[in-house]
Amino acid sequence: MQEEARKQAGVAREYSNDEIIVYWEPQICIHSANCLVMSPQTFDAGRRPWVDLEGASADEVADAVMSCPSGALHFKRLDGGEEEVVSSQPKIYARPDGPLWIRGAVRIVDGDGRLIREDSRLALCRCGESANKPFCDNTHRRIGFRTS
Numbered sequence: 001m002q003e004e005a006r007k008q009a010g011v012a013r014e015y016s017n018d019e020i021i022v023y024w025e026p027q028i029c030i031h032s033a034n035c036l037v038m039s040p041q042t043f044d045a046g047r048r049p050w051v052d053l054e055g056a057s058a059d060e061v062a063d064a065v066m067s068c069p070s071g072a073l074h075f076k077r078l079d080g081g082e083e084e085v086v087s088s089q090p091k092i093y094a095r096p097d098g099p100l101w102i103r104g105a106v107r108i109v110d111g112d113g114r115l116i117r118e119d120s121r122l123a124l125c126r127c128g129e130s131a132n133k134p135f136c137d138n139t140h141r142r143i144g145f146r147t148s
Contacts, residue, residue, distance in 0.1 A: 015051040019058035019079040022051055022065060028135050029072035030099070030123050038064035069101050070136065071121040086120040097147050099123040099136035108134060 015022045035043040041055030042064060053061060058081050065073045066084060077083055090104030101123055108116040116134070123136040127145035130137045139145075 013049070013051070015049065015053055016078070017053040019077070019081070020053060020061055021076045021078065022053065022061065023074045023076075024051065025072045027072075027132065028070050028123075029068075030070045030136050030138050032069050034067035034069065035064045035073060038067050066121075069099075069121060070123040071119045084120060094126070094147070097145055098140055099126050 012026050013024045015024070033045075036045060039056050039060050042052060042061050044050055044052070056064075058077060058079055062075050062077065062081065062084075065075045075084070087104040090102055090106050093101040093103070095101055101121075103121055105118075105120060106122060107118045108122070110116055124134050125132075125136045125139075126147075127140040127143060129139040129143055129145075131139065
């Protein structure tokens with residue numbers, strides 16, 4: 001994954017301090033709230049701006065960002081800290097009654113071979129009803145999708 005990819009359309013916001021930059025792409029956020037749970041002092045959906053990097057260490061922020069299953073959050077360390085480790089071997093996890101979580105270096109292309117997305121964490125629709133295909137938008141919850 002290249003740094004320039006974070007600069008393309010789709011990155012709605014960048015939040016930064018001297019140690020870390022957090023990139024947020026709301027169009028692929030599935031609102032798992034993992035970031036809110038992992039670092040509530042940093043991520044607070046009721047606050048504007050909803051990301052405040054002064055409340056936690058860069059390591060804590062990076063850990064919370066890495067808990068984002070959809071890849072809507074990413075980070076870049078400015079302090080020399082550890083960047084996201086991306087496996088070259090993708091793994092796919094079928095979430096019970098939910099999306100496919102993909103971890104590792106992945107390129108999604110359409111039927112004509114055009115790149116849709118290149119990322120290290122994705123949540124893909126499995127119910128077939130997402131309005132944001134191929135990405136999950138949590139419609140599976142609304143429609144009562146079941147995998148068994």
